[in-house]
Amino acid sequence: MSDLFSLHGKKALVTGGAQGLGRMIAEGLLRAGASVAITSRKADVCETAAAEMSGLGPCLPLAADLSTPEAAVELAALYRSALGQCDILVNNAGKTWGGPIDTFPDKAWPSVMAVNVQTPFTLVRELLPELVAAGTADDPSRVINIGSVAGMKAERLNAYSYAASKAAVHMMTRDLAGDLADRNITVNAVIPGFFPTKMTAHMRDEDAVDPKLLSHIPLRRLGRADDIAGIVVFLCSRAGAYVTGAQIPVDGGVVGCG
Numbered sequence: 249m250s251d252l253f254s255l256h257g258k259k260a261l262v263t264g265g266a267q268g269l270g271r272m273i274a275e276g277l278l279r280a281g282a283s284v285a286i287t288s289r290k291a292d293v294c295e296t297a298a299a300e301m302s303g304l305g306p307c308l309p310l311a312a313d314l315s316t317p318e319a320a321v322e323l324a325a326l327y328r329s330a331l332g333q334c335d336i337l338v339n340n341a342g343k344t345w346g347g348p349i350d351t352f353p354d355k356a357w358p359s360v361m362a363v364n365v366q367t368p369f370t371l372v373r374e375l376l377p378e379l380v381a382a383g384t385a386d387d388p389s390r391v392i393n394i395g396s397v398a399g400m401k402a403e404r405l406n407a408y409s410y411a412a413s414k415a416a417v418h419m420m421t422r423d424l425a426g427d428l429a430d431r432n433i434t435v436n437a438v439i440p441g442f443f444p445t446k447m448t449a450h451m452r453d454e455d456a457v458d459p460k461l462l463s464h465i466p467l468r469r470l471g472r473a474d475d476i477a478g479i480v481v482f483l484c485s486r487a488g489a490y491v492t493g494a495q496i497p498v499d500g501g502v503v504g505c506g
């Protein structure tokens with residue numbers, strides 16, 4: 249039992265791992281024993297975050313703006329030369345855009361779809377040789393795509409391209425899971441509900457949690473670092489080796505109880 253959730257010897261890439269959910273995930277993987285590369289668009293932010301997390305284990309900063317597939321190709325090459333082995337890829341970096349339908353701009357579509365859907369796909373494709381080399385039938389390599397409750401049910405957030413992009417992430421996860429199972433790679437979607445990060449700051453009225461938001465969540469609280477780290481560590485560990493193609497809400501019941 250003691251090593252059921254251990255990630256010792258594993259190497260991981262967490263996009264957007266310098267802050268928010270990505271950082272919670274990176275810290276969880278480090279605590280479980282993995283070496284972790286994190287990305288941020290800003291080199292200094294990435295370096296500071298990696299230095300802060302290095303007390304937990306080896307953490308490597310890789311600056312990358314994932315707005316284009318070319319950038320994802322570059323990141324894969326950077327990762328390859330820095331860490332080589334890739335047991336775990338967490339596609340976490342994400343972008344949102346909210347606005348009333350009457351004025352919702354066209355430019356809110358390609359940029360959101362690029363960061364949320366296309367670059368995760370490109371990263372999987374580019375890191376396939378490493379993922380294939382790392383996976384075995386008993387211990388597959390892992391791809392985890394971070395989706396959203398907004399891609400599963402109509403949350404009325406006026407985030408049209410974001411919700412559509414996350415629904416696409418969920419479907420792409422299932423498609424990839426089916427195609428990569430015989431190469432010993434599992435692919436799962438983790439679907440967060442409401443976690444206090446920069447992306448959801450506008451929903452929280454400064455730091456006080458809006459009672460209307462809480463009443464929408466069956467378990468009546470926002471998500472915490474352990475909630476998101478726990479599911480990702482589970483999926484990446486021996487305990488999660490038999491799970492693929494799953495879409496797992498971590499949302500206090502928003503999807504499941506709705």
Ligand SMILES: NC(=O)c1ccc[n+]([C@@H]2O[C@H](COP(=O)([O-])OP(=O)(O)OC[C@H]3O[C@@H](n4cnc5c(N)ncnc54)[C@H](OP(=O)(O)O)[C@@H]3O)[C@@H](O)[C@H]2O)c1
Pocket residue numbers: 263264265266267268269270287288289290293312313314315340341342343363394395396397439440441442443444445446447448
């Ligand atoms: N918070 C929630 O309640 C919630 C709910 C459902 C799903 N999610 C999903 O969780 C993931 C993380 O979001 P978050 O809540 O942690 O928000 P956040 O704190 O705003 O983080 C967004 C992350 O994405 C990265 N990113 C954004 N645009 C990028 C780009 N063009 N190139 C590279 N990286 C980029 C950011 O990196 P930089 O360091 O460069 O800024 C940052 O690490 C996203 O996929 C989001 O959709 C969050």
